[in-house]
Amino acid sequence: MTTNMANALNGKIFMRIFCTLALFMFPDRTVQADSTAKTTTADDQLVMLTKRMSELELSYSRDVGELTKRVQELSDLREIDKREMTRLNQQVRKLQLLHVKHVHKTSILTQRIEEIDRRCDEYEQVDISKQIPTPSENELPRYNTSVIPLSSNAKPRETMITGNDRSTSRKNLRSKFSERSGRSQSRPTRLINRVSSVEDNVAFHAILANTISDPSTNHPVIYNQLMFNTGGANYSTNTGVFRCPSAGIYVFSWSIFVRKNQYIYTELVRNNDGIGSSLAGEDTISYTAGSATAATHLEVGDEVWVRVCGHESGSDVLANLSMFTGFRL
Known part of the structure; x- marks a missing residue:
């Protein structure tokens, strides 16, 4: 199985x-x-x-x-x-x-x-x-008021202040003017009778009515308020220029008024040529005025005016006390 x-x-x-x-x-x-x-x-x-x-x-x-x-x-x-x-x-x-x-x-x-x-x-x-004291009689400066005679053939001679050395101090300028004044007093003089009517006198006088602020070099000083203008004087308050109406010897005087710590150089100009100069200012205490006078011979049509030739920046030409005068001898 x-x-x-x-x-x-x-x-x-x-x-x-x-x-x-x-x-x-x-x-x-x-x-x-x-x-x-x-x-x-x-x-x-x-x-x-x-x-x-x-x-x-x-x-x-x-x-x-x-x-x-x-x-x-x-x-x-x-x-x-x-x-x-x-x-x-x-x-x-x-x-x-x-x-x-x-x-x-x-x-x-x-x-x-x-x-x-x-x-x-x-x-x-x-x-x-009140600010400007009146000087006594003894303090007044003595000037030679006599006139130097001119011969019939003499030609007028110009006195020109060139102003090349504008840095000269006032003391040196005064000494130079004193020497010139002494020499002029030693010369023989005689009086010249110049009697004429008021209508024949060529003369003008003008003042500065408006302040000129910080003018540039060669700026004309235009005295724009005319006080009088006689004898056919031709002064323009628009340009500040005097134009000669008749030939002869003329005398011009001008003044500039400035504030303290300022200065302005000016010069008198005839046909664009300087014939006189002036310095106003350089005072640290109060306002200062500078003036000058110059004489020159002018022909008909010659022009004379005042212009600025140098100044400190910010300096002003003050009104009312700045003046310009001219007349013929």
Whole structure:
């Protein structure tokens, strides 16, 4: 019995092995077709996936290139904006500095205007008659009033103060004038009778009615208020020029009035040539007047006026006490 059971078991095992070999040796046609179809579909999908991956990689590369280009453009624009901001900041700083300078200048000018207004108020309140003492008879200067005789053939001689050395002190100028005065007194003199009617006397007198503020070099001093004008004298209050109506020897005197700590050089001009000069100012205590006198021979049509030939910046020619006078001998 045991032998039969072993034989039966061996037979079953043999049949199973045979069936398995038969399946491998003779496979089913239907199963093989399905496997082939499945293999073909997988290959197609792999090809499609590979193609899609290539397209995606190409699109990615293109997008990356465009983004890189855009980033570079934005970087360039940022550099341009930075340079523009730097330039604008520099301009803002310059404008701030200019604003500070203008504010400083405005402050200085405002203080200057206030100082001028204050001085003008003080000047208007000053009583000149009380400020200027009247000298006694012994203190009055003595002048040689005699006239030097002229021969019939003598020609008039001009006395010209060139003013080349305008830095000469007043003390030296006074000493020179004293020496000239001493020499003139030692000469023999006699009186000349020059009696004529008032209508024949050519004379004028004018004063400065308006202050001339900080005049420039060669600026004419126009004495614009005429007090009198006789004998056909032709003085213009518009130009400050005297035009000679008849030939002869003329005497001119002018004065300039300035504030303390200021000075102004002026000169008397005949046909654009200086024939006399004067210095007013350089006083640290009070207002100062400077005057001078000059004589010259004029022909008909010659012109004489007063002009500024030098001054300290900010100096003014004050009104009312600045005068200009001329007459024919």
